[in-house]
Amino acid sequence: MNRIESIDLGDFEWPGDEENATEVPGRVFYDPAIYQREQEKIFRGEVWNFVGLEVEIPQRGDYKTVYIGDTPVVLVRGDDEQIHCWVNRCSHRNANIVLDNYGNSDGFYCVYHQWGYGLDGTLESVTFKRGLGGKGGMSECFDQTKHRPRALQVESFHGVIFASFSDEVEPLEEYLGPTVAKFMKRIFNRPIKILGRQRQHMKGNWKLYAENPRDGYHASLLHVFFATFGLFRASQEGRIHVENGGKQTCFYTFAGKEDEQAKAQGTKEAAHTYQEGKFTLEDMSLLAGKMEWDDGINLVIIDVFPIMMLQQIANVLNIRQFEPHGPDSVTVHYTFFGYEDDDEQIDEMRLKQINLIGPAGLVSMEDGLAVEIAQKGIARDSEASAVIKMGGTDVPTEGDFLGDEGPVRGFWNAYTEMMELR
């Protein structure tokens, strides 16, 4: 029997009787049984998990270690440029085989008893297999060809690598859906280069972090900097797309296009946020960006279920992967990038603007706080549920109200379906 199926959730019932998920029970954010089920039904289920960028492992033997849910995996460029992804668990007694984050190697060996593995994860050598000086050796019944770390399916889309434990998952481009695929092509339209990496650890459930970028409602309210300096306001012109049963979201806004009446109303209703004129920057060069695309779009936020976010905010480009470590802990990995053909001036402009977005930046720091205060709130009133009804109860595939919680409802629709909770 599948170990996970045997986890009993008792009398768990999803609240609300709407067609879509419009309420979220507190229990999904702290219950270890839910967390266990997620590992099997979501992270090892029919999804494509973002694992890295091709540019991170360009040469044969280049590797990167990463987690899918809480399963450690290794991503390796093998022979013939093929990309492999396999579980980072020794077939002997379960130790992690690869211990560093990045590197290059001809093969791997486990430090514990030094079993050796090829780039594709094949078990190539077993120390003392035939014993020493005629003594010992592996038992006759041990068949080396039957032991190797589990290999995952790997697909790359314009240099962005995804892996899946499932053989049933749909092809990657179909999984991404047309709008996400279109905007990923737009961002990855030419060779990129990595500018740097950051990590942010939060004491909160990974789904609070998954909700956050799908939630345009908070974006123009929590982030004083966004609203004050006009990078994002719900009164701006833009679009939201929700695709593939709620799994994927794409938001974008047009620079300098705003509904003045809505802006005036926003200024009044959200006086804590709209503080134009009250806050200024000592060094305005932080905002000295340049329009890089001729479509007039200055902000794009893409969410790919379950754990990827891709952003273009002004000239900052970054891709994030979030790693749950238990029900109340998540680490977010940020990879910032530019283009290979960027000159020094553009590099410098992007690096400066990264101050907006990173974990200690003027915007993302607040999202970290939001995740932690939501987790703390749930801890004491775990029977309570969250309400997600801004913009209605439906999940429109396309909308133009940037404060709509439709994408959040879409996320929970996809989640509850995969988890068989509704």
Ligand code: FES
């Ligand atoms: S645990 Fe890896 S060689 Fe023993």
Ligand SMILES: [Fe+2]
């Ligand atoms: Fe945010």
